Amino acid sequence: MSDRITLSKVTAAREVLHGIAHTTPIVTSRSLDHESNALVFLKCENFQRTGSFKFRGAYNAVSQLKLQNHRGSVITVSSGNHAQGIALACRLLGYQAQVVMPKPFAEMKYRSVRSYGATVIVAEDRTDAEQLLSNLVDEPSAAFVHPFNDPDVIAGQGTVMMELIEQQPHLDAVLAPVGGGGLLSGLCVTSHALNPRTKIYACEPAGALDAMESVKENRIVPATVLSTIADGLRTSLGDLTLPILRRHLTGFFVVEEREIATAMSFAFERLKVVIEPSSAVALAPLLRRESSLIGKRIGIVLTGGNVDQDLFCRCLDAATAAEGGTRERREI
Amino acid sequence: MSDRITLSKVTAAREVLHGIAHTTPIVTSRSLDHESNALVFLKCENFQRTGSFKFRGAYNAVSQLKLQNHRGSVITVSSGNHAQGIALACRLLGYQAQVVMPKPFAEMKYRSVRSYGATVIVAEDRTDAEQLLSNLVDEPSAAFVHPFNDPDVIAGQGTVMMELIEQQPHLDAVLAPVGGGGLLSGLCVTSHALNPRTKIYACEPAGALDAMESVKENRIVPATVLSTIADGLRTSLGDLTLPILRRHLTGFFVVEEREIATAMSFAFERLKVVIEPSSAVALAPLLRRESSLIGKRIGIVLTGGNVDQDLFCRCLDAATAAEGGTRERREI
Numbered sequence: 283m284s285d286r287i288t289l290s291k292v293t294a295a296r297e298v299l300h301g302i303a304h305t306t307p308i309v310t311s312r313s314l315d316h317e318s319n320a321l322v323f324l325k326c327e328n329f330q331r332t333g334s335f336k337f338r339g340a341y342n343a344v345s346q347l348k349l350q351n352h353r354g355s356v357i358t359v360s361s362g363n364h365a366q367g368i369a370l371a372c373r374l375l376g377y378q379a380q381v382v383m384p385k386p387f388a389e390m391k392y393r394s395v396r397s398y399g400a401t402v403i404v405a406e407d408r409t410d411a412e413q414l415l416s417n418l419v420d421e422p423s424a425a426f427v428h429p430f431n432d433p434d435v436i437a438g439q440g441t442v443m444m445e446l447i448e449q450q451p452h453l454d455a456v457l458a459p460v461g462g463g464g465l466l467s468g469l470c471v472t473s474h475a476l477n478p479r480t481k482i483y484a485c486e487p488a489g490a491l492d493a494m495e496s497v498k499e500n501r502i503v504p505a506t507v508l509s510t511i512a513d514g515l516r517t518s519l520g521d522l523t524l525p526i527l528r529r530h531l532t533g534f535f536v537v538e539e540r541e542i543a544t545a546m547s548f549a550f551e552r553l554k555v556v557i558e559p560s561s562a563v564a565l566a567p568l569l570r571r572e573s574s575l576i577g578k579r580i581g582i583v584l585t586g587g588n589v590d591q592d593l594f595c596r597c598l599d600a601a602t603a604a605e606g607g608t609r610e611r612r613e614i
Numbered sequence: 615m616s617d618r619i620t621l622s623k624v625t626a627a628r629e630v631l632h633g634i635a636h637t638t639p640i641v642t643s644r645s646l647d648h649e650s651n652a653l654v655f656l657k658c659e660n661f662q663r664t665g666s667f668k669f670r671g672a673y674n675a676v677s678q679l680k681l682q683n684h685r686g687s688v689i690t691v692s693s694g695n696h697a698q699g700i701a702l703a704c705r706l707l708g709y710q711a712q713v714v715m716p717k718p719f720a721e722m723k724y725r726s727v728r729s730y731g732a733t734v735i736v737a738e739d740r741t742d743a744e745q746l747l748s749n750l751v752d753e754p755s756a757a758f759v760h761p762f763n764d765p766d767v768i769a770g771q772g773t774v775m776m777e778l779i780e781q782q783p784h785l786d787a788v789l790a791p792v793g794g795g796g797l798l799s800g801l802c803v804t805s806h807a808l809n810p811r812t813k814i815y816a817c818e819p820a821g822a823l824d825a826m827e828s829v830k831e832n833r834i835v836p837a838t839v840l841s842t843i844a845d846g847l848r849t850s851l852g853d854l855t856l857p858i859l860r861r862h863l864t865g866f867f868v869v870e871e872r873e874i875a876t877a878m879s880f881a882f883e884r885l886k887v888v889i890e891p892s893s894a895v896a897l898a899p900l901l902r903r904e905s906s907l908i909g910k911r912i913g914i915v916l917t918g919g920n921v922d923q924d925l926f927c928r929c930l931d932a933a934t935a936a937e938g939g940t941r942e943r944r945e946i
Contacts, residue, residue, distance in 0.1 A: 307639035309661055328886040329641050390883065550926075551722065554660040554888040554919030587886030591934065594882075595927035602923065 286433045287467065287526065289475035292440035295342040299441055302374070303338050304330050308449050313552040318568035321579045323450045327442060327586060328557055332366040332394070334514075334586030335442055335465060336429075340367030342438030343427045344375055354423025355380050359405075359415050361513055362391035363586050364429035369398035380418055384411035388513060388558075388590045430464025431520025440468030444476070446581050453480050454578035457535070459563040459585055460484035460493045461515040463523030469583070470530035481532035485564045487512045487542065493519050494534045497527050511542060511593070514560035514586065533574075535567040540604055545569055546594070547601030549584075558589040559597070618765045619799065619858065621807035624772035627674040631773055634706070635670050636662055640781050645884040650900035653911045655782045659774060659918060660889055664698040664726070666846075666918030667774055667797060668761075672699030674770030675759045676707055686755025687712050691737075691747050693845055694723035695918050696761035701730035712750055716743035720845060720890075720922045762796025763852025772800030776808070778913050785812050786910035789867070791895040791917055792816035792825045793847040795855030801915070802862035813864035817896045819844045819874065825851055826866045829859050843874060843925070846892035846918065865906075867899040872936055877901055878926070879933030881916075890921040891929070 309324040327335035344356055355378040358368045365381040372379035379400035383392060384407055395402055403418075405411035419426050428435065442465065446456070456473065460466050466484050473480050486493050489510035495503040496519045505518040519527065545562035548569060549555050557565070561584045568575060568582070641656045659667035676688055687710040690700045697713040704711035711732035715724060716739055727734055735750075737743035751758050760767065774797065778788070788805065792798050798816050805812050818825050821842035827835040828851045837850040851859065877894035880901060881887050889897070893916045900907060900914070921929075 304642065307641060309639060309658075310636065311661070312663055326641075326886075329643070331644055333884075333886060547923075550888055550923065552665075554658075554665060556882055556886040556888060591879075591882065591927070591930045595923070595930070598923045598927070 287436050287471050289472060291433065291437040292444060292468065292472050295434070295437040296441045296444055298342050298345050299338055299438065302341060305445055306330055309553065309555065311553050314568065319571055319576045320568060322568060323453065323581045324553070325442060325446050325581060325583045326555065328555060328561060328584050332363070332370050333588045334363035334366070335439060335583065336363040336367035337370060338441055339435035339438030339464060340364055340427065341371040341374070343432055343434035344368065344371040344377065346434045347425050354425070357415070357418045357424050357426045358382070358429060359384065359411050360429050361387040361516070363514055363588060365395045365400070366391060366398065366588070368427060369395045369400035372400065373398050380424070382411045382414050382418070384408045386513065388588060388593070390590050391588050394588070428520070429517070430462030431522045433522065436464050436467045436471070436522065438468070439465040440472040442583060443469045443472035447476050450581060452579060453477070453581045455481040455483060455532070455575065456581040456583070457483045457485055457564045457567060458583040459512070459515055459560050460486050461560070462517040463493060463519045463527050465583065465585065466531070467523045467526040470526050474530050482530060483533055483535055484527065484531055485535045485537055485567060487515055487563055488536050488538050490515055491536065493527070494536070496524055497531065500528060510539060512560040512563050514558065515563065535572060537563045537566040541566040541570065543597040543600040544604065546597045550598060555584065556587040556589065556594070557584050558586050561585045561587070619768050619803050621804060623765065623769040624776060624800065624804050627766070627769040628773045628776055630674050630677050631670055631770065634673060637777055638662055641885065641887065643885050646900065651903055651908045652900060654900060655785065655911070655913045656885070657774060657778050657913060657915045658887065660887060660893060660916050664695070664702050665920045666695035666698070667771060667915065668695040668699035669702060670773055671767035671770030671796060672696060672759065673703040673706070675764055675766035676700065676703040676709065678766045679757050686757070689747065689750045689756050689758045690714070690761060691716065691743050692761045693719040693848070695846055695920060697727045697732070698723060698730065700759060701727045701732035704732065705730050712756070714743045714746050714750070716740045718845065720920060720925070722922050723920050726920070760852070761849070762794030763854045765854065768796050768799045768803070768854065770800070771797040772804040774915060775801045775804035779808050782913060784911060785809070785913045787813040787815060787864070787907065788913040788915070789815045789817055789896045789899060790915040791844070791847055791892050792818050793892070794849040795825060795851045795859050797915065797917065798863070799855045799858040802858050806862050814862060815865055815867055816859065816863055817867045817869055817899060819847055819895055820868050820870050822847055823868065825859070826868070828856055829863065832860060842871060844892040844895050846890065847895065867904060869895045869898040873898040873902065875929040875932040876936065878929045882930060887916065888919040888921065888926070889916050890918045893917045893919070
């Protein structure tokens with residue numbers, strides 16, 4: 283099935299997104315280079331429209347519906363960033379969006395989805411969400427856009443890598459967080475076609491290690507025990523994303539919860555960028571000087587910046603407390 | 615005296631800074647464009663080394679000392695960002711930095727200056743700082759670099775405009791905060807030479823309006839009553855900066871304290887960038903849809919991101935409280 287996602291599909295997605303999605307900037311930091319002992323290029327998808335990369339895949343997928351002359355509403359299930367992507371894409375393309383949001387979700391994501399004009403159906407949990415979704419999908423005029431297990435969504439996310447390669451052609455490795463694997467699949471397919479020697483790593487919270495287990499066992503291990511603040515990474519892989527990740531991923535980095543808070547705090551204090559917990563998961567391996575990254579040219583996808591201010595400030599406090607408030611700047 | 619700062623001096627500063635200072639990216643946001651009813655380009659000097667534009671001028675000035683074969687220590691007085699710039703410049707160029715820091719200052723700025731290897735002398739207030747400084751400057755091997763009233767510092771800050779013009783050649787206006795006027799003088803001189811039709815506006819907190827009064831009265835009105843959280847803007851103009859601002863500035867925007875918190879919160883929630891209060895002063899006029907900016911192409915210099923996390927989170931809370939926690943995303 284992974285053959286359905288090709289470079290030409292990513293190239294087509296880029297055409298679709300031209301003038302619609304931002305070409306996000308690369309940010310560099312001597313402090314980060316020093317801290318990680320690597321040369322780091324941050325692809326700032328937190329500056330993307332809706333505050334995350336998810337807008338790319340969502341818009342690309344919804345625009346394909348238009349081509350097929352599909353009318354009516356677009357339905358999805360998402361705790362946040364994909365929901366925002368779908369909501370804005372529908373507003374721009376003239377559809378009604380219906381979004382099932384399973385708890386827990388960030389308050390700002392809920393507000394944002396609503397403000398784009400989408401109808402939000404709150405689900406108590408993921409099981410409840412599946413039930414609510416199946417009722418909606420039965421409507422004949424409704425089209426469902428999966429958050430990640432969809433070739434058009436994956437192709438849209440692949441445009442992140444296409445831009446990154448143009449901005450920094452010689453990367454040794456690229457790191458991104460893994461939830462359902464849509465972004466990583468897009469990165470893998472694009473990188474494999476254009477820069478096959480670049481290594482691609484998935485970063486996953488220790489509290490939701492289903493993707494690593496799925497790739498190891500070559501079956502979709504459901505995300506069941508979920509104890510992470512990285513709200514975007516609480517999903518299992520799909521039958522489209524698993525084979526792509528198995529084929530192309532170099533490996534996984536497992537990240538502890540305290541490292542997530544530390545990475546958010548580092549981004550605040552040194553990088554001056556706001557990242558949500560799921561993004562911090564991809565920054566954390568650098569901050570602990572993961573040995574395989576030392577001395578290398580590393581691209582990091584900062585996937586999003588949609589975090590409630592209460593949680594954000596609690597993470598900053600936790601990070602400061604953990605280090606006794608004594609961190610010194612060590613740039614040289 | 616302003617004739618001492620010419621475009622060729624800015625061009626020379628750019629050569630000096632090449633490969634040393636970051637060429638900072640431009641960030642755009644549909645939300646901000648919508649909110650301001652303008653087309654806005656954010657020049658992100660908060661991503662500059664040391665977290666503010668001040669590194670440019672400091673490094674340029676300290677490197678001139680080197681050319682004159684000056685040995686020994688470099689002395690300055692600054693509550694924060696210029697101090698960090700001097701400290702890092704001295705570390706890179708092999709000088710000892712001695713920094714007088716008058717209270718109040720951000721804790722993170724103090725830690726940062728120290729971590730670059732500078733000697734910090736804490737002063738109780740600006741009067742105390744002047745006294746401490748005069749003792750230091752008497753040392754024969756010491757060179758003093760003023761935070762803004764110095765042609766090499768102003769030329770270094772002018773490189774911000776040189777980059778901005780290359781990145782966005784057709785701006786109707788550029789906004790920046792004003793403290794001592796070093797950045798604005800650099801912007802004015804460079805813009806006047808390269809893009810004379812671009813209007814330059816100074817943004818000043820209502821709690822420290824000395825620059826506006828100085829320009830109006832054509833004399834340096836001392837900054838005395840200082841009731842603003844914008845810690846970088848608590849200085850008076852200098853005899854170099856006043857005539858440049860008088861000659862080239864289009865006008866001033868006066869910003870209230872509550873608008874500073876609102877702009878910081880907007881930057882956090884929508885732009886995903888961390889800005890310090892002094893930076894927020896230049897964003898605020900857009901958020902209130904200042905009439906002369908509507909429909910225009912506007913450049914904003916986000917001057918820095920060095921803010922203690924406690925103050926940052928207090929500002930976010932204050933902004934949320936002020937709007938009853940009901941702000942909705944209004945991007946279209």
